Amino acid sequence: MKKLINDPKDVVKEALEGMALAHADILRLAPEPAFLVRADAPVEGKVGIVSGGGSGHEPMHGGLVGFGMLDAAVPGPVFTSPTPDPILEATKAVDSGRGVLHIVKNYTGDVLNFETASDLALAEEIEVRSVIVDDDVAVKDSLYTAGRRGVAGTVLVEKIAGASAERGDDLDTVAGLAEKVNANARSMGVALSACTVPHAGEPSFDLGEDEIEIGIGIHGEPGRARIAIEPADAIVDRLLAPILEDLPFASGDDVLLFVNGMGGTPEIELYIVFRRAAEVLRERGITVTRHLVGNFTTSLEMQGCSITVLRLDDELTELWDAPVHTAALRWGR
Template sequence: MKKLINEPSAVVDEMLDGMVAAHPQQVRRLDGAEVLVRNAAPVEGKVGIVSGGGSGHEPTHAGYLGPGMLDGAAAGEMFTSPTADQLGEMIGACDGGEGVLCVVKNYEGDVMNFDTAAEMADMEGVEVVQVVVNDDVAVEDSLYTSGRRGVCGTIFVHKIAGAKAAQGAPLSAVATVAEKAIDRVGTMGMALTSCVTPEKGEPTFELGDDEIELGIGIHGEPGTERTDVMTADEVADHLTEAVLADLDLDAGAEVATIVNGMGGTPLSELYIVNRRVQEVLGEREIETHEAWVGDYMTSLDMCGCSVTVMELDEELKELLTSSVDTPALTVAE
């Protein structure tokens, strides 16, 4: 294993310090915690939006801290849920008096620890609502989940909930629009290669030189099938069709899409996939309003991609395209 790290056990700690060193005007670290918050947190009179989960998915989650998106992001160890204590500390630091929305990806550890943290916060008088993102259409139940996994569609949920909160909406309305986004978003991923975690130092799973895995999870969890290497167009067709079948979209629908890199994939390849994704949508007379292409939710150094589609209505369209200023995503006014 060759990685640009010092000690495997120090990766998360040093990465967080490196993020603060890069973006000191935007984010700060809570003392002694693996939690970053936007500098302005808590924003008085605004619903706080927080998320968190295992590390290894950068820029998820701390890359999305800033006006119009997240107030707090908790970083667990690599592919490991943050502790309830850390989540509780984050919730407290992000409550500006209007309560806090927790955006949780559906993994058993995350759900359990966010539940505990929400109870703790509730006892301290902080109103907390949780929403659980389960956008991965590949598998029902899996290695770390009951029900579907939460993957890259979570970024759309962050953006939409963050925009609604920035407008001054109350917690109940922010939670309602986040649930609407969750109901309308689907994702499916694939891998050309396994990720290698710093602690283990070798591939999480074996994949032959002529094989790919469809329906892969963002921690290398098994997908739906292994198959011979496919062309980019075949991959795009397979992933897009699977998501569209799940969302059951009609001609005339408006959508936003993400072609997301898993971390080790060149941007040129993601654009080639996007080319075909947009063709497939066009053939079905589905109109793409926003097409994001890049590394939004990664799996360390894994090569591969995922395709996310979210059906839009006027409210979601407005919230998705409103201005935001974070380390990983900036939308100008």
């Protein structure tokens, strides 16, 4: 194992400290139990938004804390859910009296621990809504989930819900828009290589030199099929077909196309993927009006990518375009 780390036990702690130092104008690191929170939280008159999950998917979620997106991000150990205590403390830290939205990826540990934290917050008279993200079309009832997994579509939910909260919408409206994004987003990924969790010291699964895994999860969970590697265009076609059939997307739709790197794939390859995905959508009469390309929901150093397609309407487009200022996403401000 070759990694730029010190002690594997300190990876998350030291990464959080580094992020807080690098982006002190945007966020701060709360003391134990640790979480990242907007530097100006709680924001008066604004619904708070909290997300989180296991570390190793950076910049999601800590890199998405800031104006127009998350108010706090709660990290667990690598690929392990955070416990209820820091989720509760983050919820309290961002509550301005208008309630708090929890955005939770559909992994069993995340769902259970956010539910517990929500109950504890209610006991302290904080109104909480939860939206579960389950955008992955690859498999149902995986090793980590009951139902579909929450993957890169979470970034889109957080951006649009964050813009809604920033413009002053109430909790029901913010939660409703988050649910709308989730209902209209579909994702699927591919792995070209495994990743190595620092405390494990060895790859999380085995792939042959000529093998890829179609439909991989962001923790290295198995997907739909293990096949011999193919040209990029053929892989994109394999990923897009179930995405487009699942909603289903149709000719005349306006969409946001999101090509997400899994951590170890260079941008030159992500743009090759985007090129083919945009071509397929155009052939089907689907118009890409917004896009995002880059590493946002990673799996440590895994090579591979995921594709997310979100069906847009005027309101979702306006909220996507709204200003945002985080470590990982920033425009219009």
